[in-house]
Amino acid sequence: MPELPEVEVVRTGLSSLLLGRKVLSVTAFRANLRYTLPNFSPLFNQKIKEIRRRSKYLLFDFEGDISENTKNNTSNLQTLVWHLGMTGQFHVLPKATAAGAHEHVRFDFDDGSSLRYRDARRFGYAGLMAKIDWPQHAWFKRLGPEPLFDAFDVEYLLSHCLGRKLPIKTLIMDAHVVVGVGNIYAAEALFLAGIHPARAAGRISKHRLQTLVNAIKTTLAAAIQAGGSSISDFVQVDGKPGYFAHSFHVYGREGEPCTRCDAKIRRIIQAGRSSFYCPNCQH
Numbered sequence: 001m002p003e004l005p006e007v008e009v010v011r012t013g014l015s016s017l018l019l020g021r022k023v024l025s026v027t028a029f030r031a032n033l034r035y036t037l038p039n040f041s042p043l044f045n046q047k048i049k050e051i052r053r054r055s056k057y058l059l060f061d062f063e064g065d066i067s068e069n070t071k072n073n074t075s076n077l078q079t080l081v082w083h084l085g086m087t088g089q090f091h092v093l094p095k096a097t098a099a100g101a102h103e104h105v106r107f108d109f110d111d112g113s114s115l116r117y118r119d120a121r122r123f124g125y126a127g128l129m130a131k132i133d134w135p136q137h138a139w140f141k142r143l144g145p146e147p148l149f150d151a152f153d154v155e156y157l158l159s160h161c162l163g164r165k166l167p168i169k170t171l172i173m174d175a176h177v178v179v180g181v182g183n184i185y186a187a188e189a190l191f192l193a194g195i196h197p198a199r200a201a202g203r204i205s206k207h208r209l210q211t212l213v214n215a216i217k218t219t220l221a222a223a224i225q226a227g228g229s230s231i232s233d234f235v236q237v238d239g240k241p242g243y244f245a246h247s248f249h250v251y252g253r254e255g256e257p258c259t260r261c262d263a264k265i266r267r268i269i270q271a272g273r274s275s276f277y278c279p280n281c282q283h
């Protein structure tokens with residue numbers, strides 16, 4: 001499943017290829033993915049102005065041609081929101097390339113290229129909304145801050161931890177607290193910070209929470225950087241998935257030696273998910 005770093009790498013890759021391209025047509029080969037697909041016709045003759053990311057959503061901002069829209073006011077600015085679900089992938093291919101397996105939507109552009117959305121398990125979904133409205137949409141309005149933004153700092157995290165008995169790992173994976181800290185990155189960040197994943201959130205000092213905030217940012221930023229080198233993979237004709245394997249300190253390493261102290265990595269189940277930690281380095 002793509003996590004925040006993978007989605008950010010997809011965003012960077014698509015931005016490098018698609019900005020300024022005008023949509024000539026959109027073809028949906030089915031009416032629904034996870035949810036019913038939107039009517040894409042408001043995007044015809046619109047140009048992709050910017051591609052942003054919020055949590056694990058890609059936001060494609062569109063802008064009409066002034067020559068074709070007599071009033072180019074804010075009300076006609078559309079944002080296409082896309083979530084990749086479990087197996088969603090975008091590929092940028094020549095228009096003439098035949099549809100691949102599990103290809104569900106294609107956008108054809110004015111320069112002869114096309115954007116294809118492929119999704120074997122069809123848990124992805126999309127919505128089209130006015131640019132000014134998307135932050136208030138149900139998908140976004142209760143989300144916590146972006147982990148790499150300054151708003152996610154120790155004071156903020158402390159305010160969510162005070163008095164809480166909830167395990168710290170469960171808390172940092174709650175998208176209402178902070179978005180984009182998935183199971184893998186939560187485990188890795190807690191290892192770097194030396195904090196046991198089951199420790200009660202309210203029983204961690206401010207100093208240690210500062211270390212955790214730094215570890216979350218470092219872990220996600222490193223994953224984004226590692227993925228940057230594989231951008232070309234998901235835009236080629238026979239593109240592989242844009243998701244990448246990292247080397248982990250604890251994630252998926254039960255019974256293997258800790259990279260720091262050689263103790264055996266342990267696995268426990270928390271909130272239905274596997275948690276990996278070093279019993280010697282994390283308290």
Ligand SMILES: [Zn+2]
Nearest residue numbers: 258261278281
């Ligand atoms: Zn260790």
